[in-house]
Amino acid sequence: MGKELPEGRQSAREFRLCRPVYGACARRNGVCAHARQGIEVRRAKDELYKLPGGRQIHEVALRLPQGVLAVVGSRPACGQSFYSINHKNKPVKNMIKRREFIKGAAAFSSLMFLPSCATKATKRANGKLHVAVVGAGGRGRAAVNEVASSPDAKLVAFCDVDDARAAETYKKFPKVPRFRDYRVMLDKMDGDIDGVAVCTPDHMHYPIAAWAIAKGKHIYCEKPLTRTVWEARELRRLADEAGVFTQMGNQGHTNEGWRVIREWYDAGIIGEIEDIYIWTNRPIWPQGGLTMPAGEPIPPTLDYPLWLGVAPYQPYNKAILPFKWRGLRNYGTGAAGDMACHFMDVPYSAFDLGFPSKISANSTPFSDYDWPNKASCKMVFDNKRGKGGKIRLHWFDGGRKPKEIKRVPQEFLTDSRNMNCTFIVGTKNTILTNEYGQGTTIFPRLTMREYAKSGKLPAKTIARSTNPGNPHKEWVKACVDGVNPMGNFNYAAPFTEMVLLSMVAILNPDKELIYNPTKMCFPKTPEADKYLRSLYEYKAEFLPSKIRI
Numbered sequence: 001m002g003k004e005l006p007e008g009r010q011s012a013r014e015f016r017l018c019r020p021v022y023g024a025c026a027r028r029n030g031v032c033a034h035a036r037q038g039i040e041v042r043r044a045k046d047e048l049y050k051l052p053g054g055r056q057i058h059e060v061a062l063r064l065p066q067g068v069l070a071v072v073g074s075r076p077a078c079g080q081s082f083y084s085i086n087h088k089n090k091p092v093k094n095m096i097k098r099r100e101f102i103k104g105a106a107a108f109s110s111l112m113f114l115p116s117c118a119t120k121a122t123k124r125a126n127g128k129l130h131v132a133v134v135g136a137g138g139r140g141r142a143a144v145n146e147v148a149s150s151p152d153a154k155l156v157a158f159c160d161v162d163d164a165r166a167a168e169t170y171k172k173f174p175k176v177p178r179f180r181d182y183r184v185m186l187d188k189m190d191g192d193i194d195g196v197a198v199c200t201p202d203h204m205h206y207p208i209a210a211w212a213i214a215k216g217k218h219i220y221c222e223k224p225l226t227r228t229v230w231e232a233r234e235l236r237r238l239a240d241e242a243g244v245f246t247q248m249g250n251q252g253h254t255n256e257g258w259r260v261i262r263e264w265y266d267a268g269i270i271g272e273i274e275d276i277y278i279w280t281n282r283p284i285w286p287q288g289g290l291t292m293p294a295g296e297p298i299p300p301t302l303d304y305p306l307w308l309g310v311a312p313y314q315p316y317n318k319a320i321l322p323f324k325w326r327g328l329r330n331y332g333t334g335a336a337g338d339m340a341c342h343f344m345d346v347p348y349s350a351f352d353l354g355f356p357s358k359i360s361a362n363s364t365p366f367s368d369y370d371w372p373n374k375a376s377c378k379m380v381f382d383n384k385r386g387k388g389g390k391i392r393l394h395w396f397d398g399g400r401k402p403k404e405i406k407r408v409p410q411e412f413l414t415d416s417r418n419m420n421c422t423f424i425v426g427t428k429n430t431i432l433t434n435e436y437g438q439g440t441t442i443f444p445r446l447t448m449r450e451y452a453k454s455g456k457l458p459a460k461t462i463a464r465s466t467n468p469g470n471p472h473k474e475w476v477k478a479c480v481d482g483v484n485p486m487g488n489f490n491y492a493a494p495f496t497e498m499v500l501l502s503m504v505a506i507l508n509p510d511k512e513l514i515y516n517p518t519k520m521c522f523p524k525t526p527e528a529d530k531y532l533r534s535l536y537e538y539k540a541e542f543l544p545s546k547i548r549i
Helices: 033-037 098-103 140-148 167-172 182-188 202-214 229-242 257-266 304-308 334-343 345-351 410-414 445-454 471-481 489-506 526-532
Strands: 047-050 056-063 069-074 082-085 091-096 129-134 153-159 195-198 218-222 246-249 273-279 358-363 375-382 390-397 421-426 430-433 441-443
Touching: 129 140, 129 182, 129 471, 140 153, 140 167, 140 195, 140 471, 153 182, 182 202, 195 202, 195 471, 202 218, 202 229, 218 471, 229 489, 246 471, 246 489, 257 345, 257 430, 334 345, 334 375, 334 390, 334 489, 345 390, 345 421, 345 489, 358 489, 375 489, 441 445, 489 526
Parallel strands: 129 153, 129 195, 195 218, 218 246, 273 390
Antiparallel strands: 047 056, 056 069, 069 082, 082 091, 273 421, 358 375, 375 390, 421 430, 430 441
């Protein structure tokens, strides 16, 4: 828990931000882009404070011109609003919304700590966030429809490499400009785009998001955030430095599930956490022992080189796209990349799992070209909420299931209808939920009814999403309001890293991998380190200039 925020005054100590928030950032020797605005950023320490209602923020004080001390705060997992202080160190307003803050900025001309990219949304005469969608066909249709139905957003551009896949979107929105190349779109439409939704195959998430961030655009990116661990860390760094608002598309993170489970844990209903069991029927696409298929004629509606993007060339074949790329290592992240970003979010968020200290996995045979069609992975987390300070997470895909679970009858495990489940086993009770954190219940359900009838279920204490089940609209609203969404990259990047570590373990079967997150390596199995990065070299023309590779 953090310190209590002093009432009525705040010391004038400067705090150094461990992670840049809203562009308020400390750089080498304390110098950053804000120095060009006359803002002095000094090195000190990062403090965590509690706000009324139990919320927490990281506060970073910046010494501004004319002796004004401003503090911008954010909890990395959920993003908060602003807290500003005048020259007498008395609070101006505790949780001032960005729209109100911008309106009053003229009276405080020295309060210039917001980067220009973070203020673009408020400059539109229509008051809307102008959004471009990359990957307007396929999965991108969900982003298109949700953004279009948001009162706070306007669709201003579409990009898709396949005219046939995007035809439905183009027909529905005939007046929206369309492009095949995201680089051309961001160049020609730069002044009219505030945010970019990236809804492409996994291998192009990082390049497109990085290019858009370099242009100062807010980012919505489908899960998994990236294809590799290194990409996740780098994308987070780029977003932090640019000060843009970010969101990974994950319906479950906006739902009740993980919040309810955390509240039950805090109320003592679950007890200490012992094991977490997750299984899915994915993959539902071909993978496991595949070989590269022979080339076929490229459909005239498809720009195949643009689809390949940073990936190495291989001949086109309908066995690659659409959708089937998920099982191929150059483009997708297999069943875990597709579904663990849903399933694992619930325990990761509810118990602050962090990174696993140990990982091991096994699977059915697969090739250098694809992922296995059945796999199991075990992760061990050093976590204070676990029994004995440890929490074990067991992942199963391809139809595999655990042989037994505490308090769960065998008939449940063998029932073919129970294809996608998460069980959280505590010393007191066992919890059941699904991949999106829906239908969360104490198991068996009779026990849940008894708790509900007795009034022992705790009240809601954790902030809920503004748009439950809809990460697109949560992102739009957050950008317009000037706060980082709950699924921002400070949460999404380490979470994605945790998920992708299971894929690294699959590539090193039947070994116990000891992970060092500080150095991003496996000290005892250095041969596994290479899988934390891409095994192929990216094509530089698809990345923004001056990017670190």
